[in-house]
Amino acid sequence: MPAARLRFVAGRLVQVLPVLVALLLIVVLLQQLMPGDPARVIAGPRASAEQVTQVRHDLGLDQSILAQFWKYVVNLSGGDLGRSNRTGIPIATIVGERAAVTVWLLFGGLIVSTLLAVPAALVMALRPRSPAARVCARSLTVILNCPPFWVGLMLASVLALRTGWLPVGGFGENTGDRLRSMVLPSLTIGLAAMPLLARSGAASLRQVLAADHVTTARSLGLSGWPLVRRHLLRNALPPAVTLLAVQAAALLFGAVIVEQTFGLPGLGAEMVNAASQRDFPVVQALTLIFGAAIIGINLLADLAVALLDPRTTWR
Amino acid sequence: MSAHPLLEVDGLRVAVRRDGTALTVLDGVSFAVGAGQCLGIVGESGCGKSLTLRAAMGLLPPGIERTGGEIRLSPRAGAAPCAVPPGQAAGRGLAMVFQDSHASLDPTARVGAFIADIVRRRTATSRAAARRRAVELLASVGVPDPALRFGSYPHELSGGMRQRVAIALALATDPRVLLCDEPTTALDVTLQAEILRLLDAARADRGLGMVFVSHDIAVIRQIADVVAVMYAGQIIEMGPAPDVLDRPRHPYTRALIDAVPTLDGPIGRFRPIAGSPPAPADYTPACRFMTRCAHHVAACSGPVPGVDGLDSRHRSSCVNTLEAR
Numbered sequence: 001m002p003a004a005r006l007r008f009v010a011g012r013l014v015q016v017l018p019v020l021v022a023l024l025l026i027v028v029l030l031q032q033l034m035p036g037d038p039a040r041v042i043a044g045p046r047a048s049a050e051q052v053t054q055v056r057h058d059l060g061l062d063q064s065i066l067a068q069f070w071k072y073v074v075n076l077s078g079g080d081l082g083r084s085n086r087t088g089i090p091i092a093t094i095v096g097e098r099a100a101v102t103v104w105l106l107f108g109g110l111i112v113s114t115l116l117a118v119p120a121a122l123v124m125a126l127r128p129r130s131p132a133a134r135v136c137a138r139s140l141t142v143i144l145n146c147p148p149f150w151v152g153l154m155l156a157s158v159l160a161l162r163t164g165w166l167p168v169g170g171f172g173e174n175t176g177d178r179l180r181s182m183v184l185p186s187l188t189i190g191l192a193a194m195p196l197l198a199r200s201g202a203a204s205l206r207q208v209l210a211a212d213h214v215t216t217a218r219s220l221g222l223s224g225w226p227l228v229r230r231h232l233l234r235n236a237l238p239p240a241v242t243l244l245a246v247q248a249a250a251l252l253f254g255a256v257i258v259e260q261t262f263g264l265p266g267l268g269a270e271m272v273n274a275a276s277q278r279d280f281p282v283v284q285a286l287t288l289i290f291g292a293a294i295i296g297i298n299l300l301a302d303l304a305v306a307l308l309d310p311r312t313t314w315r
Numbered sequence: 316m317s318a319h320p321l322l323e324v325d326g327l328r329v330a331v332r333r334d335g336t337a338l339t340v341l342d343g344v345s346f347a348v349g350a351g352q353c354l355g356i357v358g359e360s361g362c363g364k365s366l367t368l369r370a371a372m373g374l375l376p377p378g379i380e381r382t383g384g385e386i387r388l389s390p391r392a393g394a395a396p397c398a399v400p401p402g403q404a405a406g407r408g409l410a411m412v413f414q415d416s417h418a419s420l421d422p423t424a425r426v427g428a429f430i431a432d433i434v435r436r437r438t439a440t441s442r443a444a445a446r447r448r449a450v451e452l453l454a455s456v457g458v459p460d461p462a463l464r465f466g467s468y469p470h471e472l473s474g475g476m477r478q479r480v481a482i483a484l485a486l487a488t489d490p491r492v493l494l495c496d497e498p499t500t501a502l503d504v505t506l507q508a509e510i511l512r513l514l515d516a517a518r519a520d521r522g523l524g525m526v527f528v529s530h531d532i533a534v535i536r537q538i539a540d541v542v543a544v545m546y547a548g549q550i551i552e553m554g555p556a557p558d559v560l561d562r563p564r565h566p567y568t569r570a571l572i573d574a575v576p577t578l579d580g581p582i583g584r585f586r587p588i589a590g591s592p593p594a595p596a597d598y599t600p601a602c603r604f605m606t607r608c609a610h611h612v613a614a615c616s617g618p619v620p621g622v623d624g625l626d627s628r629h630r631s632s633c634v635n636t637l638e639a640r
Contacts, residue, residue, distance in 0.1 A: 211418070212413065212415060212418035212419045213418065213419055213420055213421040213422070214421075215374055215413070215419070216411075216413060216419045216420065216421070216481070216484070217421065218374055218405055219372055219374055219405050219406075219410060219411040219413075219485075220405070220406055220410065220433050220484060220485070220487070220488055221405050221406015221407065221433075221436065221437075221488055222406070222433075222436070226436070230421075230424065230432065231421050231423075231424065234423045235421070235422070235423055308423075309422075309423070310422065310423060310468040310470070311422055311468070311470045
C-alpha cells in the first residue's frame with residue numbers, strides 16, 4: 001500500500017506543477033504590473049535618467065519577460081530569492097528569520113479555531129433546538145461579521161490593556177514571552193477562521209447523523225460520546241479538512257493583518273512594509289512563498305482526506 | 316413457546332408532527348412474539364411495516380413520535396415482559412437487521428473491530444476476548460476466513476457478506492428478539508435463500524423471537540409462523556401463517572396473494588389491486604380498504620374492529636369476512 005500512496009502523492013505533485021509555473025509567471029509579471037518603476041525607486045529620486053537606465057540594465061529589467069522569468073527560476077533553484085531593495089539583505093535570510101512567527105501564528109490560529117469550532121458544531125448538530133445551539137449560531141453570525149483587525153484591537157484593548165496579563169504587541173526575547181505574545185494574535189486568527197468551520201462542521205455532522213449507518217449504530221445500543229467519537233466525527237471530518245484548506249488563503253491574509261496589528265515580525269508584516277516601500281523583490285518572493293504555501297496546504301488536505309476515507313483507491 | 320412472550324407491542328400509535336398538527340400513521344398496532352417464534356409482517360410500501368419496527372426499537376426519525384400504546388420486553392428468559400420507555404429497547408434485548416447493508420454499515424469502521432466494540436460494551440471483557448468473540452460471530456454467520464475478514468471495511472465485502480456482518484453485529488448485542496426490516500430485499504434470489512436459512516438457524520439455535528417485515532409473500536411464507544397483514548397503518552388480518560396465507564379472511568389479503576403471479580397459473584395475467592391506499596390524512600375509523608374492495612357492504616363505512624394480535628388466533632378486521640360470505 002505505501003508504494004501506491006507514494007505514487008498518489010507523486011501524481012498530485014505533477015498536477016500541481018503547472019499551477020506552480022503559473023504562480024512564478026505571475027510573480028515575475030507582478031513587477032511589470034505594479035505601479036511605479038522599480039529602477040527609479042532603487043536609483044532614488046535624485047538620480048539622472050542615465051543612472052536609472054543603468055540600474056534597469058543591472059537588474060535585467062530591460063530584458064524580455066521570458067528572459068526575466070528564466071533568470072528568476074535559475075536563481076530560485078539555487079535558493080536565491082534576490083535581495084531587498086531597501087536594505088540589500090538577501091531575501092532568503094529575511095524569510096528564514098520571519099517565517100517561524102507566521103507559521104506559529106497560523107498553527108495557533110488553527111488550534112484556537114478547532115477548539116472553538118468542534119464543540120460549537122457538535123452542539124448545533126446534536127442539540128439543534130437547545131438554547132446552547134441558538135447561542136452558538138448567533139455568536140457565529142456576530143463573529144463572522146467582525147473584521148480581524150477590529151477583533152485584534154478589541155482583544156488588545158480589553159484583554160491586554162485592562163488586565164496587563166498579555167502583551168499588547170511585539171515579540172518577546174525569550175520563549176515564555178514569545179508564547180505569551182502569540183496568544184492574542186492566535187485568538188484573532190482563530191476567531192476569524194472559526195465561524196465557517198463550525199457551520200460547515202455542523203452541516204456535515206447533520207448529514208452523517210441522518211445516515212442509515214448511524215441508525216444501525218443506535219440500534220446496537222450506541223449513544224452519546226462513543227457514538228459521536230466512533231461513528232460521527234470520523235465520517236464528518238473530511239469535508240471540514242477540505243474547507244480548512246480552502247480557507248488557508250483567507251487565513252494567510254488574516255495573518256498579514258494580524259501581524260501588522262500586533263507588531264509581530266512575521267512574513268505578513270514584512271509583506272506590508274515591502275509593498276508600501278516598493279521593495280519589489282521582497283513582494284515577489286513573499287507572493288511566491290504565500291502561493292506555494294497555499295498550494296502545499298491544499299495538497300496536504302487532499303492527502304489527509306484520502307487517508308481518512310478507507311474507500312479511497314490510491315491512484 | 317414459553318408461557319410469556321418475549322416482546323409485546325400493544326396498541327402502538329405513531330404520529331408525524333408537522334406544523335403543529337399530528338398525523339397518525341400507525342393506529343393501534345398490536346402483536347406478540349414468543350421465544351423461537353417468527354412473526355411475518357406483510358403489506359405494500361408505505362403501510363407502516365418498517366415504521367412499526369422503528370417504533371419498537373425506539374429509533375423513530377426526527378418529527379415522528381410514539382403517541383400511544385406500549386412496548387413490553389421480557390427482561391430475561393422466562394420473565395414476564397415489562398414496558399420499556401421509548402428509546403430504551405436498542406441494545407437491551409432488541410436488535411435490528413436493515414434492508415440496505417451498503418448504507419447501514421459505517422464505511423469507516425472495520426467490521427470485526429465494530430463487532431468487538433459492541434461485544435465489549437455489553438460484557439466488559441478484555442480486548443482479546445472480545446476479538447475472539449467477534450471472530451466466532453463472523454464464523455457463525457458464515458463469513459469465510461473470519462480472522463482475515465476481521466480487518467475488512469464494509470466496501471471490501473460483497474452485498475451478501477455485508478448482510479452477514481450486519482446479522483453478526485445484531486447478534487453481538489445478545490438480543491432476545493431480532494427485528495428484520497426486509498433484510499433480503501436487496502439481494503439476489505440465491506443469496507436471499509442463504510440469508511433466510513441463516514436467520515432461521517439463528518432463531519432455532521438461540522431461541523430468538525423474530526419479527527420479519529417484507530413485501531414478498533413468498534419470503535414470508537418461507538420463514539414466518541405467524542403472519543400479520545398491514546394496510547394503511549393498521550394490522551387488518553393476523554393469524555398462523557398457513558391460515559392467513561391459504562385461507563385469508565380479509566379481501567385485501569386475498570387480493571395481495573392473488574396479485575403474485577404463479578408458475579402454474581394462467582400465463583400473462585397479473586391481477587393488480589385497482590386504486591391506491593389512502594394517504595394518512597384520509598385515515599378514518601371506517602375500513603380503509605373499502606374504496607378498493609369488491610365486497611364492501613354498508614357496515615364497512617362504520618367503525619371496523621381492530622385486530623388484537625396479542626394471541627395468535629386467526630382474526631380479521633373485515634366486517635364482511637370471506638369465510639362468512
